[in-house]
Amino acid sequence: MTEQSLLATLSGVRLHIFHPDSQSVRAFCASLTQLGCHAQHSWPPAASLSTDTQLLLVAIDMHQQPLLTPLFISARERDIPIIALADSHNARLFPLLLQLQPNAIAARELNPFALIVQMIGTLKTVRHQQRLRAVQQARQARNERLAQAKSVLMQTFGLDESGAYRLMRREAMNTRSSMEFTAERVITTLQK
Known part of the structure; x- marks a missing residue:
């Protein structure tokens, strides 16, 4: 596959990023918009999602657990894939991640290239599973x-x-x- 066909996977995708506000998050949202995504950003996590959301990126924070559980349940019920953004050095997050069962896990520090690759892989995998179902x-x-x-x-x-x-x-x-x-x-x- 070419780079263009892989990036085309993201074209038109409506995603919501739940992550504390920072310059890197705003820059990442701008990059996604340039790729043709419709990115929305907010914090803290909310249980209600836009009806057209197709992908979630969620920063995992122990203090937000009461909000994370209903968000993940709601997304699963609507078959919306979730990429958890977690601090890999915080072992206390592992039980929460196991409970939440995201489709994928990426580093909480936003690495745009790695995250875009993760988003493409997650979307392709989830779409394939949906076709199989x-x-x-x-x-x-x-x-x-x-x-x-x-x-x-x-x-x-x-x-x-x-x-x-x-x-x-x-x-x-x-x-x-x-x-x-x-x-x-x-x-x-x-x-x-």
């Missing part, structure tokens, strides 16, 4: 419809499961249609 859900729905069609055939014609499957397969082959289409026809025609 969608494929698995479609496969599960397909299997449920096939099982329902077999059940209808078994009840209607007194067939066993393998006989119902063979009947559907034969019908699909004879009509040059998919098993899914045949299953839908069985369900809509015979289940009344």
